[in-house]
Amino acid sequence: MIPASLWARPRSQILINKMCLAIPMKIKSIKAGFAVAEAGRFRRTINVQLLPSLKIGEFVIAHAGFAIQKIDPEKAKESLRIIDEIPLESNGRKGFF
Amino acid sequence: MRYIDEFRNKRLIKKIAEKIKSLAPMTTLNIMEVCGTHTQNFYRFGLDKLLPSNIKFISGPGCPVCVSPSNYIDSALQLAHNQNVIITTFGDMLRVPGRETSLEKIRSKTGNIRIVYSALDALIIAKQNPGKKVVFLAVGFETTAPTIAQTILLAEREKLKNLYFYSSLRLIPAAMEFLLKDKRLKISGFLCPGHVCAIIGTKPYEFIPKRYKIGCCVAGFEPLDILEGIYFLLRQIVGNKPRVQNQYSRIVTKGGNLRAQRIISRVFKIQDAYWRGLGKIRYSGLGIKREFSQFDAARHFSVSSQFSLSGRQRGVLSFQQKKCRCGEVLKGLITPDKCALFARGCHPDNPLGPCMVSSEGTCSAYYKYRR
Numbered sequence: 425m426i427p428a429s430l431w432a433r434p435r436s437q438i439l440i441n442k443m444c445l446a447i448p449m450k451i452k453s454i455k456a457g458f459a460v461a462e463a464g465r466f467r468r469t470i471n472v473q474l475l476p477s478l479k480i481g482e483f484v485i486a487h488a489g490f491a492i493q494k495i496d497p498e499k500a501k502e503s504l505r506i507i508d509e510i511p512l513e514s515n516g517r518k519g520f521f
Numbered sequence: 522m523r524y525i526d527e528f529r530n531k532r533l534i535k536k537i538a539e540k541i542k543s544l545a546p547m548t549t550l551n552i553m554e555v556c557g558t559h560t561q562n563f564y565r566f567g568l569d570k571l572l573p574s575n576i577k578f579i580s581g582p583g584c585p586v587c588v589s590p591s592n593y594i595d596s597a598l599q600l601a602h603n604q605n606v607i608i609t610t611f612g613d614m615l616r617v618p619g620r621e622t623s624l625e626k627i628r629s630k631t632g633n634i635r636i637v638y639s640a641l642d643a644l645i646i647a648k649q650n651p652g653k654k655v656v657f658l659a660v661g662f663e664t665t666a667p668t669i670a671q672t673i674l675l676a677e678r679e680k681l682k683n684l685y686f687y688s689s690l691r692l693i694p695a696a697m698e699f700l701l702k703d704k705r706l707k708i709s710g711f712l713c714p715g716h717v718c719a720i721i722g723t724k725p726y727e728f729i730p731k732r733y734k735i736g737c738c739v740a741g742f743e744p745l746d747i748l749e750g751i752y753f754l755l756r757q758i759v760g761n762k763p764r765v766q767n768q769y770s771r772i773v774t775k776g777g778n779l780r781a782q783r784i785i786s787r788v789f790k791i792q793d794a795y796w797r798g799l800g801k802i803r804y805s806g807l808g809i810k811r812e813f814s815q816f817d818a819a820r821h822f823s824v825s826s827q828f829s830l831s832g833r834q835r836g837v838l839s840f841q842q843k844k845c846r847c848g849e850v851l852k853g854l855i856t857p858d859k860c861a862l863f864a865r866g867c868h869p870d871n872p873l874g875p876c877m878v879s880s881e882g883t884c885s886a887y888y889k890y891r892r
């Protein structure tokens with residue numbers, strides 16, 4: 425039930441001890457509630473039972489060994505676009521409203 | 522998209538910083554954030570230098586390690602002296618001072634304190650050491666709570682008999698409400714913690730604009746997230762339309778992660794809890810439900826699960842701990858440098874109060890990036 429890759433975790437991975445660190449990771453494979461996820465060159469096995477409809481290739485936020493939420497790529501683009509499209513009045517004469 | 526670099530784009534950072542400058546009113550604005558990662562990244566990325574000086578960024582009680590009361594640490598220390606016990610904990614917890622010492626200081630002596638990254642690691646250690654009792658120091662907010670609840674469910678399924686959880690889990694909206702009740706507090710807007718909201722959604726904050734007429738914006742943690750969050754808040758302030766906005770929509774939805782919420786309420790019950798620096802706050806903590814009491818370290822080892830300080834106990838606090846002004850720092854009433862001990866006796870290598878302990882604590886972030 426608990427995958428072998430969790431047991432055989434190299435020490436260096438356990439030593440990441442910042443509890444509040446939550447990072448975007450890409451799901452590589454899923455098996456029985458656990459997934460192999462990747463962030464850059466960093467790979468680890470995380471629990472994905474909090475996200476029942478997760479699919480391979482999707483991005484999640486991983487926190488303390490668990491995927492806590494999916495990342496929505498459309499919304500990500502949207503929030504970047506909003507910044508890009510903010511009209512800029514350089515000298516601040518005119519407010520937004 | 523890797524969801525990191527895109528949100529550190531220099532051109533966009535400049536653009537939104539400009540926009541914030543042109544939008545900001547002349548009066549002083551206090552924007553409070555209640556997440557250690559916000560505190561840290563704000564200074565780490567130098568965002569304080571990008572904002573107009575009348576916009577103050579205040580760090581509220583957003584570091585779970587920092588708000589764990591010293592009784593909690595003392596009980597954990599007491600457990601660590603039991604040779605039959607292995608203590609497993611997030612690394613941040615080691616340096617938190619109890620009344621006399623810290624886990625870090627006794628670690629080499631007792632040899633049974635292990636740093637883990639996840640509650641799952643504690644479960645594995647329990648399996649590998651059937652002759653020992655493994656205690657996990659369950660500290661955190663709503664982000665961490667479901668990971669611990671899920672581990673308890675896994676431990677139940679694996680029929681583990683030697684794994685215990687010592688809960689000091691805390692709930693953020695309850696603490697925000699507690700702060701809002703203090704009339705001295707001058708807050709113009711809240712930057713709500715993105716990863717707490719990933720679990721609970723944006724709904725639990727709606728009472729803030731409704732009852733207290735203060736705007737909220739849920740924000741992520743990259744520089745652009747934080748700045749965009751501040752920008753949204755400014756628009757609310759300028760337009761005098763406080764509401765709950767969501768900058769971090771790629772992660773956060775209105776309802777949050779329902780599955781995680783269900784698991785939390787299956788394993789935990791809401792109870793009053795004591796916060797270091799703030800005192801007792803009603804319905805602000807999570808305790809393990811009776812059904813799962815076999816995993817509850819507080820019951821099994823009969824250590825305290827309430828952690829309030831009696832008058833006598835308070836007398837035992839060291840002189841320096843009494844002078845620590847973390848309570849005021851957490852409420853945003855003073856900045857760390859106003860504390861007489863800041864950088865004079867209290868620094869990250871020798872933390873006197875909780876806000877200096879974790880690298881995400883307000884005093885510690887201030888020490889590293891602002892001094």
Ligand code: SF4
Pocket residue numbers: 844845846847850857860861862863864867868872873874875876877878884
């Ligand atoms: S500088 Fe140290 S003593 Fe002063 S408030 Fe911060 S943690 Fe407490």
